[in-house]
Amino acid sequence: MRFLSAAQVARLVAVPRDARPYYRALAGAVRARIQDGQIPVRVRMPAERHLAEQLRVSRTTVTSAYDLLREQGYLDSRQGSGSWTELPDPATTVDNPWLSTGDDGLLQLHCAAPAASSHLREAMLEAVDDVARYGMGNGYDPMGLAVLRERIAAHYGARGLATRPEQILVTTGSQHAIQLVMGLLVSSGDTVLVESPTYPHAIDAARQRGARIAPVGITHAGWQADLVAGAMRQSAARLAYLMPDFQNPTGALMDDATRAAVVGAARRTDTMLLIDETWAELAMEEVPGTAPMAAFDTDSRVITIGSASKLWWGGLRIGWIRSTEALTRRLALHRAAVDIASPVMEQLIVARLFDRMEETRAERRRTLRASRDALVAAVREHLPEWSFTVPRGGGTLWIRLPRGNAIAFAEAAATHGLRLAPGPWFGLEGTLESYVRLPFTQPPAVLAEAARMLAAADARGPVGPRPAETLVPMV
Structure with missing residues (x-):
């Protein structure tokens, strides 16, 4: 196995003496050199004591840097064998x-x-009064409380998309919703289309299913419908994950013409659309009115997810899925292997918060x-x-x-x-x-x-x- 001496590593990283915290700066410098190839993968690093002496810092500082690199997946160590460089598995790395x-x-x-x-406390107090009548049951409802599903369905109706409560599945946040949909619809080897850039945990969810990921680039100006359509067709995507409403992280907003074109392209390529509306309620200026993507759906291929996290509070951990009644029931059965149901108290709070939407x-x-x-x-x-x-x-x-x-x-x-x-x-x-x-x-x-x-x-x-x-x- 190749190795680097303490002097060689010290020369490559060149950490400023005033960097604070020093151990984090040292770990970052080593990681940067691994990423740009100056420190090769599968090379043994110098012992912590030797590198500390070369850098004129405490051994504890170097130990902390090595520990951080191990946590991030850039070092592997075994007792008696030393530490050597590696690259993290992108599907499991904690270096987010x-x-x-x-x-x-x-x-x-x-x-x-x-x-x-600021409306959270008031809604919580009202939910405490509501919870008494729910305590008579067992608290497990895989579909979600009827009172919340009714509020969510009514909200879609107010946006021009007729929805029945039976089409709504309450989830434990939007990330849970993404996991449920991909867990049910995506198999190993399937292709999932994502925007680039996109919400990173959607990429994680696709990777966990063993999917191939096909990116389609977007800018602040938004999406080019022909590029999205071409990417669906050429990749034979099983599912496309898109954020048409103030896309994270670009902030782009998809207009109705592009929404209709994308849904039409999905119909022609037999691609399911997973539409994330987590940011949909957070307009800061007057913007052109847009219809939900599902409003352009004619053959039940648009699945919509929403969340209470951005409008009200992330700590509530309540999200939802809107789909057909049949698919919603399948998703409810699928979730039984994950968490059975979302917390009753949080659902009651969000139901009250829907009354304070405006x-x-x-x-x-x-x-x-x-x-x-x-x-x-x-x-x-x-x-x-x-x-x-x-x-x-x-x-x-x-x-x-x-x-x-x-x-x-x-x-x-x-x-x-x-x-x-x-x-x-x-x-x-x-x-x-x-x-x-x-x-x-x-x-x-x-x-x-x-x-x-x-x-x-x-x-x-x-x-x-x-x-x-x-x-x-x-x-």
Whole structure:
């Protein structure tokens, strides 16, 4: 087995002495060198004691860096055999920046989730009064409580899409909904079409099913119907996962003509459509009215999922699926192997919150718009070279960096106290390396300070030697 000496590793990583926390900067620099090929895979790393001596830091610091690299899947170690480099399995890696528990002292700028709506407490108190009559039963309802399914169905009806409660399945969040649909409809070897960039956990769900993933690029301006249709046809996609309403992370909004064209293309290619409307209620400006994708469906191939997490609060962990009655019953049977039913109390709270839909929309529009405008102004002031389009809804800016790569920049930002979600986590391996996602779901003052911290990280540049300049076309 090949090996690197402590002197060679120290020369390759070149971690600044003022990097904080140093162990994280060291781990990031090693990871960056593995990713750009300067440290090959399956090479034995120097002993922790020897590298600590070479870097003139404590052995504990190097041990912590090695532990972090092992956790992220870039090192493997065996007793008596040392540690050697490897690449993580993309289907199982825990190196997702938004999975942090928040106990590392960093400002969590990786998670696009707003704080709870001000209407939550009142709805909770009312739900406590409601729960007494439900306590007489066993609490297990795989379809979801009738009172909540009725509210959800009525909401679709108000949007012009006639829906019966029997077409609704309540889930434990939108991610659970994605897992259920893919678990039932996608088999090993099937192709799943996704946008690039896209919601990363949808990619994870497809990979767990053993699916082949076919990306179709989009921009801030949205989707090109002919490219989506061509990708469906050429990949023979079994299912396509799309976010037409303030797409995460670009913020794009699909117009009705494109919705109709995409559904028509799916009909011709016999592709099921899984439509994620998690951000659909979060318009911050007047936008052209759009119909739900299912409104263009004539042969029951559009499955829609929604969530309480962005409009009301992620801690409620309530989502839903809208489909045909037959498919909804099949999904309810399929979920029995997962969790049987969603929590009763949370369902009652969300049912009450549906009665406050308009007030919550107005509140979110006011607070998110203020936060978005503050972040936009701060980024333009402190980082004028950064390129982005201001979205009219959603909760994130999708930013193209003028130089370097996103993984290295995220590591540099961590040394300045910020946790970021770099672009590669929103696509397939080797893509979106010039992008980062910045959410504007925190208060304006926090975001203004975050922009100053980002500027400090950008001024110093990424940890370790800057990789070769790479121009990535807009996708």
